[in-house]
Amino acid sequence: MPLTRIHNFSISLDGFATGEPQSAEAPFGHAGQRLHQWMMATRYWAADGTTGVDDAFAERHTPGIGAEIMGANKFGPPGWHDDPDWKGWWGPNPPFHTPTFVLTHHARPPLEMEGGTTFHFLEATPAEALATAREAAGDQDVRIGGGPTVVRDFLAAGLVDHMHLVQVPIVLGRGVRLWDGLEAVEQAFDVEAVSSPSAVTHLTFTRKAP
Amino acid sequence: MPLTRIHNFSISLDGFATGEPQSAEAPFGHAGQRLHQWMMATRYWAADGTTGVDDAFAERHTPGIGAEIMGANKFGPPGWHDDPDWKGWWGPNPPFHTPTFVLTHHARPPLEMEGGTTFHFLEATPAEALATAREAAGDQDVRIGGGPTVVRDFLAAGLVDHMHLVQVPIVLGRGVRLWDGLEAVEQAFDVEAVSSPSAVTHLTFTRKAP
Numbered sequence: 001m002p003l004t005r006i007h008n009f010s011i012s013l014d015g016f017a018t019g020e021p022q023s024a025e026a027p028f029g030h031a032g033q034r035l036h037q038w039m040m041a042t043r044y045w046a047a048d049g050t051t052g053v054d055d056a057f058a059e060r061h062t063p064g065i066g067a068e069i070m071g072a073n074k075f076g077p078p079g080w081h082d083d084p085d086w087k088g089w090w091g092p093n094p095p096f097h098t099p100t101f102v103l104t105h106h107a108r109p110p111l112e113m114e115g116g117t118t119f120h121f122l123e124a125t126p127a128e129a130l131a132t133a134r135e136a137a138g139d140q141d142v143r144i145g146g147g148p149t150v151v152r153d154f155l156a157a158g159l160v161d162h163m164h165l166v167q168v169p170i171v172l173g174r175g176v177r178l179w180d181g182l183e184a185v186e187q188a189f190d191v192e193a194v195s196s197p198s199a200v201t202h203l204t205f206t207r208k209a210p
Numbered sequence: 211m212p213l214t215r216i217h218n219f220s221i222s223l224d225g226f227a228t229g230e231p232q233s234a235e236a237p238f239g240h241a242g243q244r245l246h247q248w249m250m251a252t253r254y255w256a257a258d259g260t261t262g263v264d265d266a267f268a269e270r271h272t273p274g275i276g277a278e279i280m281g282a283n284k285f286g287p288p289g290w291h292d293d294p295d296w297k298g299w300w301g302p303n304p305p306f307h308t309p310t311f312v313l314t315h316h317a318r319p320p321l322e323m324e325g326g327t328t329f330h331f332l333e334a335t336p337a338e339a340l341a342t343a344r345e346a347a348g349d350q351d352v353r354i355g356g357g358p359t360v361v362r363d364f365l366a367a368g369l370v371d372h373m374h375l376v377q378v379p380i381v382l383g384r385g386v387r388l389w390d391g392l393e394a395v396e397q398a399f400d401v402e403a404v405s406s407p408s409a410v411t412h413l414t415f416t417r418k419a420p
């Protein structure tokens with residue numbers, strides 16, 4: 001049975017997955033690149049990067065994934081849907097290379113990009129969106145790509161099988177929190193923590209057998 | 211120069227250091243003992259306990275400490291100050307064994323207990339309370355014993371030299387948060403993270419040299 005997976009999802013000590021305000025100049029607001037510096041230092045990201053535990057986790061992002069689901073605020077800054085030419089942050093060849101489903105109340109026709117990524121826009125419940133993405137993914141897994149609002153909704157709906165979080169030792173103070181409304185969510189998972197010499201801690205949530 | 215230290219301060223993934231509601235029956239509210247199970251499993255707590263990384267951190271609570279400062283809500287449940295016989299949660303011989311300063315707006319005369327603990331009750335700013343505790347501690351360090359409101363106030367005032375937090379992989383959802391109002395507090399510290407086979411992660415904050 002294919003899985004629903006989350007990878008490399010980075011949060012601050014106080015649980016924020018993005019700062020504020022989000023804008024075209026600052027996709028993560030006042031957080032800047034601080035939530036993802038650990039990843040940009042790995043070989044997964046840069047040819048001369050590190051190859052230890054951070055890299056081992058980072059590179060699991062891609063293999064075995066047949067579709068991604070993301071939220072409207074990951075796809076673009078506030079107001080992107082008023083720009084008919086907006087095609088996402090990632091240039092002509094986005095790093096998804098699969099059908100990619102953007103949850104939004106401002107649907108538009110699909111966008112076929114280079115390298116295998118096609119953006120599909122849909123308004124649907126998490127369960128409906130997952131069924132659609134599963135069909136597109138064939139026998140491969142579906143990744144929930146974020147942002148925090150979408151991750152939270154899929155967790156609350158009990159739809160996540162594997163979640164890799166990266167806790168970065170900074171206190172952001174403001175932005176969008178991951179954990180709100182998720183009291184006791186850990187009880188459905190086996191949780192493992194491993195800290196890295198880079199000072200981040202990798203948290204792995206594996207859904208318990210039913 | 212003596213230090214101001216915090217030890218074994220346990221928080222959930224979402225940053226709560228206690229659940230709710232606090233009461234005589236449930237000092238940590240709906241959190242129960244979940245925030246401190248890691249510590250109760252160590253030899254520091256029980257003769258047949260574990261002796262690994264959790265124990266190594268836990269036992270640093272006591273040596274070199276000459277006084278503790280705690281908040282009114284650590285000293286007792288809501289309403290304790292209406293009970294003239296309330297002497298804290300810990301029985302006749304509390305585990306502090308030093309002068310212990312209880313910050314409260316309901317001061318009362320000092321309480322001398324067995325084993326070296328004397329509770330002093332005072333209304334003072336964090337800096338004033340620290341000066342008083344320092345004097346009582348002589349050449350030894352002062353521990354900030356919690357709860358989260360008091361820890362937060364001492365962090366915000368820049369008065370903490372060493373902080374040991376223990377992050378427990380549970381999502382409490384409600385209670386009293388540690389991190390509120392502490393945006394960027396980590397910038398004054400070197401931060402180290404080490405996760406334990408018990409699944410908790412020890413975070414050590416060491417104040418940077420000025």
Ligand SMILES: NC(=O)c1ccc[n+]([C@@H]2O[C@H](COP(=O)([O-])OP(=O)(O)OC[C@H]3O[C@@H](n4cnc5c(N)ncnc54)[C@H](OP(=O)(O)O)[C@@H]3O)[C@@H](O)[C@H]2O)c1
Binds near residue numbers: 074
């Ligand atoms: N920390 C990380 O690892 C990480 C990972 C990915 C992204 N991010 C960051 O997270 C931020 C975005 O997160 P976010 O929580 O603000 O937003 P988000 O989760 O990306 O998107 C939420 C938005 O998606 C649309 N949406 C969600 N569910 C829907 C549904 N069922 N049907 C229709 N539309 C739906 C709604 O937008 P509309 O109503 O406007 O259409 C909603 O406001 C960005 O800053 C991004 O860079 C961080």
Ligand SMILES: NC(=O)c1ccc[n+]([C@@H]2O[C@H](COP(=O)([O-])OP(=O)(O)OC[C@H]3O[C@@H](n4cnc5c(N)ncnc54)[C@H](OP(=O)(O)O)[C@@H]3O)[C@@H](O)[C@H]2O)c1
Binds near residue numbers: 219336363
């Ligand atoms: N997770 C852990 O490791 C840990 C450690 C210790 C305690 N705890 C738990 O934390 C909870 C208590 O934390 P909390 O944040 O609710 O409260 P707290 O920090 O223990 O105490 C706050 C209270 O202390 C008094 N106070 C604080 N600063 C003062 C000042 N400058 N001057 C005078 N009075 C002052 C005020 O009470 P009044 O106005 O009523 O006097 C204030 O409401 C308890 O459940 C306890 O079991 C957890």
